[in-house]
Amino acid sequence: MRSLWRQEFRSIDMSPRAKTCEAMKSLLKEAEEIMENFENTDALDAALIAAAQKIEHYEIASYGCLVTYAKLMEHQEADEILSATLNEEKETDSKLTDIPMEQANVVQ
Numbered sequence: 001m002r003s004l005w006r007q008e009f010r011s012i013d014m015s016p017r018a019k020t021c022e023a024m025k026s027l028l029k030e031a032e033e034i035m036e037n038f039e040n041t042d043a044l045d046a047a048l049i050a051a052a053q054k055i056e057h058y059e060i061a062s063y064g065c066l067v068t069y070a071k072l073m074e075h076q077e078a079d080e081i082l083s084a085t086l087n088e089e090k091e092t093d094s095k096l097t098d099i100p101m102e103q104a105n106v107v108q
């Protein structure tokens with residue numbers, strides 16, 4: 001993943017620098033809280049899937065914007081790399097959606 005980022009930035013003649021994403025940090029904190037709050041309950045899997053999908057949706061929004069910017073600036077290589085990452089995020093979200101609800105929600 002790290003080399004992909006370097007490749008993306010190189011394609012637009014820039015150097016990447018690390019920056020903490022506060023929104024993602026909050027989403028991960030929420031997932032941790034869900035694990036604590038739903039521990040030992042039948043709804044734990046469903047709650048974790050929801051938390052994971054929030055993260056995926058945030059990533060999809062972020063990469064979607066970056067793809068749009070790359071297209072607008074006519075940075076074809078960045079567009080291709082970011083589009084591939086965006087598609088991976090969408091596939092992950094789709095897999096999370098496809099998890100059979102009877103496996104995620106055990107109703108007694």
Ligand SMILES: [Fe+2]
Nearest residue numbers: 056059089092
């Ligand atoms: Fe993701």
